[in-house]
Amino acid sequence: MKWTQTLIPTLRDAPADAEIVSHKLLLRAGLIRKLAGGVYTFLPLGLRALRKIEGIIREEMNRAGAIEVLMPALQPPEIWEQSGRAETASNVLFKVKDSSGRQWFLSPTAEEVITTLAANEINSYRQLPKNFYQVSLKFRDEIRPRFGLMRAKEFIMKDAYSFDTTDELAMVSYKKMYDAYTRIFARCGLQAFPVEADTGVIGGNHSHEFMVPAETGENEVAFCEACGYAANIEKATSGIPKTAARDLGPAIEQFATPGVVTIEALAKAPYSVPANRQIKTLVYVADSKVVLIAIRGDDQLNETKLMARTGAVAVRPATPEECQATLGAKPGSLGAVAKVPADVKVYSDERLRGANDMTTGANEDGFHYRNVSLERDIKVTEWYDLRTVSAGEPCVKCGKSLKIRRAIEVGHVFKLGTKYSEKLGANFLDETGVRRPAVMGCYGIGVTRTLQAVIEQSNDKDGIVWPLNVAPYQVCITPLSVAPESQAMQLAEKIYAELTAQGVDVILDDRDDRPGVKFKDADLVGFPLRVGLGEKSLAKGEVEIKPRNGPVQYVKIEEAVALVRKLISENPAL
RNA sequence: CGGAGCGUAGCUCAGCCUGGCUAGAGCACUUGGUUUGGGACCAAGACGUCGCAGGUUCGAAUCCUGUCGCUCCGACCA
Numbered sequence: 270m271k272w273t274q275t276l277i278p279t280l281r282d283a284p285a286d287a288e289i290v291s292h293k294l295l296l297r298a299g300l301i302r303k304l305a306g307g308v309y310t311f312l313p314l315g316l317r318a319l320r321k322i323e324g325i326i327r328e329e330m331n332r333a334g335a336i337e338v339l340m341p342a343l344q345p346p347e348i349w350e351q352s353g354r355a356e357t358a359s360n361v362l363f364k365v366k367d368s369s370g371r372q373w374f375l376s377p378t379a380e381e382v383i384t385t386l387a388a389n390e391i392n393s394y395r396q397l398p399k400n401f402y403q404v405s406l407k408f409r410d411e412i413r414p415r416f417g418l419m420r421a422k423e424f425i426m427k428d429a430y431s432f433d434t435t436d437e438l439a440m441v442s443y444k445k446m447y448d449a450y451t452r453i454f455a456r457c458g459l460q461a462f463p464v465e466a467d468t469g470v471i472g473g474n475h476s477h478e479f480m481v482p483a484e485t486g487e488n489e490v491a492f493c494e495a496c497g498y499a500a501n502i503e504k505a506t507s508g509i510p511k512t513a514a515r516d517l518g519p520a521i522e523q524f525a526t527p528g529v530v531t532i533e534a535l536a537k538a539p540y541s542v543p544a545n546r547q548i549k550t551l552v553y554v555a556d557s558k559v560v561l562i563a564i565r566g567d568d569q570l571n572e573t574k575l576m577a578r579t580g581a582v583a584v585r586p587a588t589p590e591e592c593q594a595t596l597g598a599k600p601g602s603l604g605a606v607a608k609v610p611a612d613v614k615v616y617s618d619e620r621l622r623g624a625n626d627m628t629t630g631a632n633e634d635g636f637h638y639r640n641v642s643l644e645r646d647i648k649v650t651e652w653y654d655l656r657t658v659s660a661g662e663p664c665v666k667c668g669k670s671l672k673i674r675r676a677i678e679v680g681h682v683f684k685l686g687t688k689y690s691e692k693l694g695a696n697f698l699d700e701t702g703v704r705r706p707a708v709m710g711c712y713g714i715g716v717t718r719t720l721q722a723v724i725e726q727s728n729d730k731d732g733i734v735w736p737l738n739v740a741p742y743q744v745c746i747t748p749l750s751v752a753p754e755s756q757a758m759q760l761a762e763k764i765y766a767e768l769t770a771q772g773v774d775v776i777l778d779d780r781d782d783r784p785g786v787k788f789k790d791a792d793l794v795g796f797p798l799r800v801g802l803g804e805k806s807l808a809k810g811e812v813e814i815k816p817r818n819g820p821v822q823y824v825k826i827e828e829a830v831a832l833v834r835k836l837i838s839e840n841p842a843l
Numbered sequence: 844c845g846g847a848g849c850g851u852a853g854c855u856c857a858g859c860c861u862g863g864c865u866a867g868a869g870c871a872c873u874u875g876g877u878u879u880g881g882g883a884c885c886a887a888g889a890c891g892u893c894g895c896a897g898g899u900u901c902g903a904a905u906c907c908u909g910u911c912g913c914u915c916c917g918a919c920c921a
Contacts, residue, residue, distance in 0.1 A: 281870060281882070282855045286914055306913065358921065378921045412844080412919055420920080428921090487920085585918090681921080713921075749880060785881040792881085803880055 270742070272778045275313045278302075279790050289485045291725035292417035294733050298794045300741075307414025307422035314794065317741035317774075319425065319720055323404050325456045325738065326427050326714060333449040335400040335429050340382045342406055344374045348381035352692050357582045363408040363422075375408035380689050380711060383430040387695040387707060394434045394699045397707065398442055402429035404716065416485065418717040419677070425716040432690070432707040434699060439708035443475065443684050446712040450479050450680050453714065458736020459723055461679055464490050465500035467573050468683055479680035479714075481722045486677040491658050495669035503573035506654055507662035507671055512545065512565060512624035518640045521606065527635045530601025532566045535628065535637065548621065548629035548641065550603040552592045555581035559595050561605050563629075563647065564618040568656040578653040579616065596632045604630035605647045606638050614650040617643065622652055679719045685709040733795030734818050737840040742776040744768060744833055745796035749784045749803040757802040760812070760826065764800060767830045773837060792817070798836060800829060 276299070283293035286303075295301045300315030311319060327337065349355035349362070363375035376382070383401055391399065407426040414421050431442035447463065454461035459481055466478040478501055480490055491505035492498065500506070529535050532544050547566030552559060553575065560579070564570055575584055589599050597608055605615045606629060621627075625642035643649065660673040690696065690706035699705055720739070727734045737743055746768075748761035761777055768775045776796070778787050784803070791799050801813040801821075811823045814832055824832045 278853090280854060284854070285849085285856090288915075303913095354921090360919070361921065380921085407921085409921075413917095415914085426921090683921095711921090783879055783881090783883065785879090785883080788881045790882085801880080805880065 270776045272776060272780050275776075277314055277790070277794065278312070279793055287417065289416050289419075289725065290728055291485075291721045292419070294724050294728055294793075295417055295721060298733055301418070303417075307411055307420070309418065309421065314741040315720075318723075318735070318739050319716065321739040321741075322457055322716055322719055322723075323425075323427075326404065326453055326716065329449045329453045329456070330402050330427070330429065333400070333445045335402045335431075335446075335449075337403060338383075338401050339403050339405060340376070340379045340386075342376045342408065344376050344379075344382060346372050346374055348385055348693065349374060352381050352384075352689055354381070361409045361411075363410045376405075377407055377409045378426075378711075378713070379403070379428055380430065380685070380709075381693065384689040384693040384695045384709070387432055387690070388693055391432065391695065391697055391707065394697055397697060398431060398433045398438060400429055400431040400442060400446075402427060402712075416721075418721040419485075420487070421717065424718065427714040427716055429712040431710040431712070432695065433710075434697065434705070434708070436686075436708055439684055439686075439710055440475075443682060443710050446682050446710065447477060450682065450712070450714070454479060454481075454679065454719075457719060457723055457739050459679070459719070459726060461722075462499060464492070464676075465504050466681065467501060467503045467577055475684035477682050478678050479682075480676035481679055481726055482674055483677050483722070483725050484675055485725060486675040488676050488678050489673055490676045491660075491671050491673050493664035493667060493669055493671055496664060496667035498664050498666045498671075502657060502673065503571060504577075505658045505671075506665045507658040508665045508668055509620065509658070509662045511620050511622055512627075514623045515626045517642060517645070518626050521638045521640050521642075521646050523631050523633075523636050523638055525635060526602075526637045529635075529637070530599075536566075540628075540637075542628045542639070546627055548604065548624075548627050548643075548647075550605050550630055552587035552595060552600070552603060553584050554587050554591065555579055555584045559587060559591060559613055561603075561609065561613060561615045562617075562655060563605050563615060563621060563643075563649070564656055565620050565624075568618065568620065570655055571657040574653070574655050574657075575616070578651075578655065598630065598632045598634050602630040602632065602634050602636060604632055604638060604641075605649075606631070606641060608632040609648070615648060616651050616653055616655065617647070617649040618655040619652050620656060677718065677722045677725065678715070679722050680712075680714045682712045683710060685711055728795070729818075731789075732793035735795045735797055737797045737837065740774070740795070740797050742774045742796055743837055744773055744775040744798045744800060745791045745794075746775060746777045746800045747784075747787050747791060747802065748778070749787075749801070751779050751781050756807055757804070760807070761800075761802050764802075764812075764829055764833075768833060771830075771834065773833065798833060800833065 278299040280297045283297050287293040287296055299312055301309045303309055361377055365373050404427045408423050411422050433439040433442055461479045461481050463477040464480050466476040468476045489502035491500055491502055535542050536544050544566035548563050549566050551562040592600050621643050627641040628637055628639045629641050631638050662671050664671050687706040690709055695707045696704050724733050746761045746765050748757035750757045765777045797817050799815045806813050812826055812829045813821050813823050815821045
């Protein structure tokens with residue numbers, strides 16, 4: 270490709286609405302343009318990089334035995350009603366109506382469609398296993414799109430769905446995808462690592478997310494460098510000890526705490542009850558039922574765990590009015606000891622199991638109880654792990670100190686079980702003639718997000734530093750004179766033709782611009798190799814070859830093409 | 844949806860508080876010339892319904908009201 274024939278609108282300044290470095294570089298390097306919030310056009314360069322990533326994904330999915338299909342973006346609500354997700358995924362579903370008033374959903378994912386397909390087309394164990402995948406535009410009614418392609422209203426996703434006859438075989442399919450993902454991200458030049466994950470609205474019981482470490486990521490990951498344990502903070506547990514039990518003291522005692530409504534205030538004189546001897550009582554509304562949550566005063570509730578443990582689809586803190594109505598007191602004086610209505614469940618964090626000599630609210634404004642024993646004084650409905658882990662806590666597996674860092678989620682693998690196959694009738698007859706639901710798994714990669722994650726992870730002060738495998742062009746040839754009769758241009762054309770003929774992705778910067786402009790743009794766009802052709806080196810019979818992230822090498826003119834090919838082949842591509 | 848901020852040339856922004864003459868700068872763009880190894884220089888030029896609508900006023904980019912859009916924080920997140 271000749272630079273002047275395509276469109277690479279580089280910008281000296283980043284548009285003011287770009288916040289993080291990858292978003293700025295996407296815009297500055299001329300890869301994308303915004304049409305509306307969370308809606309972008311891919312320009313030629315951005316599309317080429319995107320196609321490279323898609324190509325790697327297709328190769329690895331095919332290698333893993335998956336088969337490609339293409340499912341509709343426009344989906345009828347009925348199948349979502351059938352799966353039950355019309356309700357549970359309602360807040361992310363993009364809903365549209367056609368001119369006859371019929372409602373449609375724009376696909377955020379395709380479990381319903383593929384399971385419907387499987388229900389119709391797969392009848393026998395002889396047809397299994399199957400793993401269908403597609404690469405397609407997905408839609409989400411994002412409340413707040415942000416960071417360019419990271420969180421957009423429409424985006425490209427690779428989604429795959431496996432069908433197996435048994436749980437064990439479903440785990441084999443899962444492992445294949447897990448391994449494929451590891452290869453895909455490695456080939457994209459990404460430092461992505463798998464972490465244990467919550468399954469969320471999609472359901473299922475076994476799940477990993479593939480995370481790219483980045484300060485700008487929207488996820489937090491707890492991990493142990495010693496043993497390799499890693500989990501999304503929504504799922505992570507630690508080996509932190511339970512609250513120390515003391516000699517069972519006297520009966521509970523109410524005492525006045527006028528104006529004290531925070532853990533911190535109660536920890537100060539004259540009360541001086543340390544946070545770790547307090548019970549924090551939270552009132553939540555889980556699927557429109559009020560529940561109480563007891564966790565230690567120095568812990569934080571993990572709402573994802575609350576949903577996962579209780580099976581609730583939506584949870585929110587109760588309003589002060591709801592607290593008053595349920596317990597007769599306002600937040601700050603709440604507790605689970607007394608005056609708890611019989612139909613209100615009390616979930617207590619495991620860390621409090623066996624604790625006594627605790628202090629908690631008395632459900633009477635301005636009063637607390639002391640000498641509280643969880644076992645003796647609180648009617649706990651269920652004990653769950655509900656707290657959020659913090660950095661420095663002992664690893665649940667090896668006891669070493671956990672660390673926490675932010676990360677971008679680029680992929681997610683789930684074992685789904687039979688949730689969808691049962692609801693949508695994806696059954697098959699097994700060897701013995703018994704009708705059984707297929708055991709499913711689903712596997713997503715945010716393709717456009719992956720593209721941005723590559724840039725977020727691979728850049729410097731001058732611009733993008735593309736990994737060779739996903740660069741829009743592998744090589745940029747930069748003649749410093751573009752006059753047709755000049756040696757630089759003639760040689761540039763020759764090298765360009767030879768590399769192109771040998772299947773190298775190459776762009777020739779034939780713009781009649783000053784060298785500085787061309788160098789700056791080449792660095793900004795981030796081509797892995799730049800071949801420089803200028804008078805100085807040509808006079809010595811040399812051309813210069815400059816890796817984006819390394820020092821210039823000078824090479825004899827006739828050896829230039831060979832060196833470029835050698836540098837490209839040395840890339841550890843799989 | 845709650846909180847905050849911003850909408851002036853393709854991009855970055857000034858002007859607004861304290862209303863006034865023809866609405867500005869840098870970059871980018873066009874033409875000519877000089878340049879030519881890391882975002883050149885000189886000259887000339889083109890580019891604006893000052894987000895939109897209403898109001899106040901002799902007069903509105905500037906003040907008021909409404910509205911739309913965008914960004915950030917929060918809530919939310921297959």
